[in-house]
Amino acid sequence: MSTETVDKTKDKEPLFSKKNRKLLSDPMNDDNPITVQVLGICSALAITVQLKPAVVMAMSVVFVMAAGNIIISLLRNMIPQRVRIIVMLTVIAALVILVDQVLKAYLFDVSKQLSVFIGLIITNCIIMGRFEAFAMGNGVWKSFLDGVGNAAGYGVILILVSIFREFFGTGTLWGIQLIPESWYMSNGGFYSDNGMMLLPPMALISVALIIWVQRSYNRKLIEEN
Amino acid sequence: MQELVNIFAKAIFVENMVFAYFLGMCSYLAVSQTVKTSLGLGAAVIFVLGMTVPINYLLENYVLAEGALTWLGEQYADVNLSFLTFILFIAVIASMVQLVEMVVEKFSPTLYSSLGIFLPLIAVNCAILGGSLFMQERSYSNITEASVFGLGSGVGFFVAIVALAAIREKIRYSNVPGPMRGLGITFVITGLMGIAFMSFMGIKL
Numbered sequence: 001m002s003t004e005t006v007d008k009t010k011d012k013e014p015l016f017s018k019k020n021r022k023l024l025s026d027p028m029n030d031d032n033p034i035t036v037q038v039l040g041i042c043s044a045l046a047i048t049v050q051l052k053p054a055v056v057m058a059m060s061v062v063f064v065m066a067a068g069n070i071i072i073s074l075l076r077n078m079i080p081q082r083v084r085i086i087v088m089l090t091v092i093a094a095l096v097i098l099v100d101q102v103l104k105a106y107l108f109d110v111s112k113q114l115s116v117f118i119g120l121i122i123t124n125c126i127i128m129g130r131f132e133a134f135a136m137g138n139g140v141w142k143s144f145l146d147g148v149g150n151a152a153g154y155g156v157i158l159i160l161v162s163i164f165r166e167f168f169g170t171g172t173l174w175g176i177q178l179i180p181e182s183w184y185m186s187n188g189g190f191y192s193d194n195g196m197m198l199l200p201p202m203a204l205i206s207v208a209l210i211i212w213v214q215r216s217y218n219r220k221l222i223e224e225n
Numbered sequence: 226m227q228e229l230v231n232i233f234a235k236a237i238f239v240e241n242m243v244f245a246y247f248l249g250m251c252s253y254l255a256v257s258q259t260v261k262t263s264l265g266l267g268a269a270v271i272f273v274l275g276m277t278v279p280i281n282y283l284l285e286n287y288v289l290a291e292g293a294l295t296w297l298g299e300q301y302a303d304v305n306l307s308f309l310t311f312i313l314f315i316a317v318i319a320s321m322v323q324l325v326e327m328v329v330e331k332f333s334p335t336l337y338s339s340l341g342i343f344l345p346l347i348a349v350n351c352a353i354l355g356g357s358l359f360m361q362e363r364s365y366s367n368i369t370e371a372s373v374f375g376l377g378s379g380v381g382f383f384v385a386i387v388a389l390a391a392i393r394e395k396i397r398y399s400n401v402p403g404p405m406r407g408l409g410i411t412f413v414i415t416g417l418m419g420i421a422f423m424s425f426m427g428i429k430l
Binding site: 035036038039040041042045046082083084085086089090093096097119120122123124125128129132199200201202203204205207208211212213214215216219222 | 247248249250251252254255311312315316319320322323327345348350351353354355402403404405406407408409410412413415416417419420423
């Protein structure tokens with residue numbers, strides 16, 4: 001009897017109850033996958049040299065995360081504990097192939113630019129991490145929200161880092177020249193691009209700066225040591 | 226023999242998985258709090274890389290590459306299965322990781338609980354898939370070279386994660402600005418270590 005009433009209250013819970021909205025908004029700041037959970041760093045470093053690939057990558061990850069979380073959450077009672085990694089990787093690989101084909105069909109030039117990195121979504125630990133930590137133990141709608149929220153939190157960091165690196169590294173944004181040509185040293189001006197920004201170590205240091213800013217405003221995230 | 230030593234040293238220092246390609250960062254950052262756990266994860270990565278690279282080498286050369294199926298018979302000579310690369314490589318990696326997870330859980334429950342979610346996450350450690358993909362790209366001439374490369378990359382990851390863990394144990398005694406404590410300063414350290422390791426680039430034995 002008691003379980004029945006619990007189930008009924010669960011059914012009555014509105015789609016965007018406070019708890020569900022928290023699932024969406026938490027990963028943006030308090031529980032950000034990159035700066036707090038430390039998941040999905042590799043691709044954040046690899047594809048943030050320019051803004052455009054970073055945006056496409058973020059959108060692909062939103063799709064793979066949301067669809068993957070739904071599938072895993074539907075299958076969660078059928079997956080044997082011992083072989084769950086292989087099941088999850090098969091689901092991710094199938095979804096990534098789907099994204100790859102869609103990009104090839106409709107956004108061919110971007111897909112060419114991203115080629116390797118789309119394949120690397122398979123090994124993006126943010127997806128496996130959320131499957132393990134959330135979708136294996138929660139319902140379909142909640143898992144969907146968790147997937148969208150986490151992928152969006154990941155995308156926000158990706159876009160911030162790539163704006164920073166593209167602007168200071170090449171003086172452009174989305175491929176459009178923002179710093180006037182006449183400012184450059186080669187044209188008799190005073191400015192030159194910081195080529196260091198294009199090297200991988202600077203991606204790490206930009207993420208560190210984002211963490212610094214975020215934690216200065218959100219002091220409860222500060223670690224003990 | 227010299228060729229093998231060259232591949233091994235190159236995989237550790239010049240083409241270090243972490244510092245030259247920034248692969249495998251997730252577990253690298255999260256499991257480097259103490260030297261002890263980082264030793265455990267490093268050893269697991271050496272094992273998985275050392276096993277998967279030769280297995281994937283065999284798969285690549287006898288199943289996937291164009292004309293690799295010729296040993297089945299002449300009519301298979303122009304079959305090209307290379308579009309299955311990702312799925313087959315990741316399946317091999319995932320099964321090896323599952324094996325390691327069972328072994329660690331059985332023989333070292335403390336290590337198992339301290340590695341937590343990052344043990345199954347070795348399967349999605351980009352360094353592992355990266356190792357197999359680099360092996361494919363560089364087309365090593367025989368399986369010994371491929372295994373030496375796999376072991377070398379594993380040792381490179383091991384060196385990187387243990388070095389970072391040692392630095393982090395020391396940095397606990399320094400007065401880092403509050404918001405940079407933990408993750409933030411670790412990113413900066415890794416960036417500086419990466420710049421330092423860039424000086425190995427171009428060295429040839």
